[in-house]
Amino acid sequence: MTSSMQNNEPITQATTVANPSNKKEIIAWNRHRHQDKTASDWVVDAIIALVVVVVLVAIIYPLWFIIIASFSSPTAVSIGEVNFWPKDVSFTGYAKILADTRIWVGYRNTLIYSIIGTAVNLLVTIPSAYALSRREFKPRRIIMFLFTFTMFFSGGLIPSYLLMKQLGLINSMWVFVLPGAFSVYNMIIARSFFETSIPEELRDSARVDGVSYFGFFFKIVLPLSGAILAVIGLYFFVGHWNDYFTGLIYIRDEGKYPLQNVLQMILLTNQTTQGSGNVGMSATQAQNFADQIKFGIIIVSSLPLLVLYPFLQKYFNKGVMIGAVKG
Amino acid sequence: MDANVSNIQHVAKKKTQAKTSARHGTLLYRKVVEHLHQYWQLWAFTLPSIAFVVLFAYVPMYGVQLAFRQFDFTKGLTGGTWVGWQYFEQFFRDPMFVEILSNTFRISMWTLVMGFIAPIVLALLINQIGSPKVKSFVQTITYMPHFISTVVMVSIIQIFLAPSTGLLGRFLGRTSIMGDPNAFAPIYWISEVWQHAGWNCIIYLAALSSVDLALYEAARIDGAGRLQLIRYVDIPTIMPTVGVLLILNMGSVLGVGFEKVWLMQNTLNINASEVISTYTYRIGLLNNQFSYSTAIGLFNSLVNFLFLIMANFIAKRTSDTSIF
Numbered sequence: 242m243t244s245s246m247q248n249n250e251p252i253t254q255a256t257t258v259a260n261p262s263n264k265k266e267i268i269a270w271n272r273h274r275h276q277d278k279t280a281s282d283w284v285v286d287a288i289i290a291l292v293v294v295v296v297l298v299a300i301i302y303p304l305w306f307i308i309i310a311s312f313s314s315p316t317a318v319s320i321g322e323v324n325f326w327p328k329d330v331s332f333t334g335y336a337k338i339l340a341d342t343r344i345w346v347g348y349r350n351t352l353i354y355s356i357i358g359t360a361v362n363l364l365v366t367i368p369s370a371y372a373l374s375r376r377e378f379k380p381r382r383i384i385m386f387l388f389t390f391t392m393f394f395s396g397g398l399i400p401s402y403l404l405m406k407q408l409g410l411i412n413s414m415w416v417f418v419l420p421g422a423f424s425v426y427n428m429i430i431a432r433s434f435f436e437t438s439i440p441e442e443l444r445d446s447a448r449v450d451g452v453s454y455f456g457f458f459f460k461i462v463l464p465l466s467g468a469i470l471a472v473i474g475l476y477f478f479v480g481h482w483n484d485y486f487t488g489l490i491y492i493r494d495e496g497k498y499p500l501q502n503v504l505q506m507i508l509l510t511n512q513t514t515q516g517s518g519n520v521g522m523s524a525t526q527a528q529n530f531a532d533q534i535k536f537g538i539i540i541v542s543s544l545p546l547l548v549l550y551p552f553l554q555k556y557f558n559k560g561v562m563i564g565a566v567k568g
Numbered sequence: 569m570d571a572n573v574s575n576i577q578h579v580a581k582k583k584t585q586a587k588t589s590a591r592h593g594t595l596l597y598r599k600v601v602e603h604l605h606q607y608w609q610l611w612a613f614t615l616p617s618i619a620f621v622v623l624f625a626y627v628p629m630y631g632v633q634l635a636f637r638q639f640d641f642t643k644g645l646t647g648g649t650w651v652g653w654q655y656f657e658q659f660f661r662d663p664m665f666v667e668i669l670s671n672t673f674r675i676s677m678w679t680l681v682m683g684f685i686a687p688i689v690l691a692l693l694i695n696q697i698g699s700p701k702v703k704s705f706v707q708t709i710t711y712m713p714h715f716i717s718t719v720v721m722v723s724i725i726q727i728f729l730a731p732s733t734g735l736l737g738r739f740l741g742r743t744s745i746m747g748d749p750n751a752f753a754p755i756y757w758i759s760e761v762w763q764h765a766g767w768n769c770i771i772y773l774a775a776l777s778s779v780d781l782a783l784y785e786a787a788r789i790d791g792a793g794r795l796q797l798i799r800y801v802d803i804p805t806i807m808p809t810v811g812v813l814l815i816l817n818m819g820s821v822l823g824v825g826f827e828k829v830w831l832m833q834n835t836l837n838i839n840a841s842e843v844i845s846t847y848t849y850r851i852g853l854l855n856n857q858f859s860y861s862t863a864i865g866l867f868n869s870l871v872n873f874l875f876l877i878m879a880n881f882i883a884k885r886t887s888d889t890s891i892f
Binding site for chain 1 (some may be wrong): 697726
């Protein structure tokens with residue numbers, strides 16, 4: 242899972258998603274397969290259940306630990322007394338975070354960059370995906386080739402940097418918006434959706450009525466594409482929210498740093514104590530306190546995504562499945 | 569049906585075009601005008617994206633010639649004296665060359681192999697869960713870490729592995745494991761698997777959901793047990809997907825992501841953690857050796873591309889799976 246895999250490259254091979262949407266069928270099947278279980282099946286089932294539980298615990302526990310550690314006494318955390326439940330609840334870490342202006346400046350910057358960035362992303366990517374989904378639009382093959390080639394080959398760091406410099410994007414907020422305005426990967430997902438989910442008959446009858454491509458796209462395609470817009474919008478938003486590289490390479494001015502770069506300063510280079518109000522603390526105490534602040538910052542910085550997550554979760558499968566259908 | 573009709577229309581159009589071409593301009597010109605008249609709205613939809621791709625992907629690609637030129641501040645992206653392979657030779661003779669290449673290869677191979685197997689196993693497991701509710705709960709939980717940012721992920725690793733106080737670190741002795749060169753690659757790939765296996769298994773689950781239930785029934789009647797169902801129905805079902813993903817991943821053998829390695833690096837583990845992408849950054853933007861850095865980057869891209877083509881070729885020959 243190198244960076245390319247995280248992006249979930251589109252699969253050009255068709256994996257037909259014939260959803261077993263028939264719920265009754267599934268239930269009947271489940272009942273059926275529980276009826277004639279052999280002894281070895283029970284063993285296999287038990288092992289599978291055990292492994293699944295272990296996997297779940299391995300994923301949930303670290304996240305749970307961060308939550309409880311963020312408002313437990315830092316000393317109790319450091320000597321291993323906080324295991325399953327918070328101990329000696331204290332909110333000093335959060336108080337400190339609230340008072341740290343750097344975090345809020347970063348938060349504000351990232352919110353601005355992410356919202357504008359996502360809006361531009363959708364504006365550029367979605368219409369393009371629709372145009373390229375039209376089979377009668379012959380130039381689409383060469384355009385697609387032009388686009389997919391960039392997924393496998395790029396100019397590299399320095400040529401890109403020099404280009405940004407010539408365009409005057411260094412230390413400008415537009416460097417978060419413009420260079421990544423278009424995403425080939427997300428365009429392919431949207432295009433697959435348009436190809437498979439918008440019935441061709443709709444376009445035909447609209448054409449008979451003299452509806453142009455513009456009219457059809459805005460009046461019919463967009464209203465039918467809520468789910469895919471949500472998924473792709475989320476992909477873009479998460480991408481902007483978690484972006485660290487752009488800030489590192491192109492931003493000089495700390496006041497313009499997005500959240501991730503502020504977090505890097507605080508979390509990884511141990512500049513936790515802004516205003517150094519730690520008079521009378523031993524070095525260990527200070528370190529423990531710093532750790533508590535870190536746990537809190539991890540929670541605070543991930544909050545928007547954690548809040549969005551449950552609402553959008555049901556769309557994820559859909560989005561990735563569409564991406565899996567022939568690109 | 570519709571395709572047929574439009575095809576006939578198209579042919580008819582072509583014939584009339586051919587007749588009239590002698591009178592009105594050239595055929596090509598007329599064709600272009602007609603095409604634009606019919607499709608200018610689709611062009612309007614796609615032109616902004618083409619402009620962005622050309623400017624931000626193809627212009628830097630054109631700038632790759634910097635790898636063969638001495639960088640000149642007054643001339644920018646494409647200027648300077650032509651020096652040929654000088655910077656590539658410099659890289660091959662660089663005392664860091666072997667170390668960087670082997671680090672890159674080691675880290676990415678571990679991540680590729682483990683990060684490739686884990687989602688497949690996980691998908692097969694999740695697919696075995698009978699109750700749809702439990703299944704969707706497990707999926708929700710396993711996707712979650714995917715959304716954690718790299719910076720936060722690395723700081724979680726650091727806090728957990730902190731010697732004597734960290735959740736895991738307290739079992740690992742008094743010296744920092746983050747500074748241990750031998751531990752770098754394992755920490756890297758284990759955390760990658762932890763973070764992304766759940767997300768990456770969605771694609772296999774999608775493939776598995778397409779299995780015809782009748783196939784299970786038939787296998788059952790033939791006396792197949794749980795394991796045989798996995799072995800003879802589930803695994804063959806996901807094989808095409810596995811093939812395509814394998815090819816795509818081969819395109820990044822030398823493509824260890826920059827962010828995570830950069831953030832996990834420290835002075836103690838640098839000998840095991842300097843990879844091509846971090847070295848390109850250090851040489852290029854921190855030491856201002858623009859041409860040299862471009863050459864290293866180009867070398868990296870070419871090796872990746874070569875592996876992609878090779879994997880694609882082999883897969884095409886052996887299993888008829890390919891991405892182009």
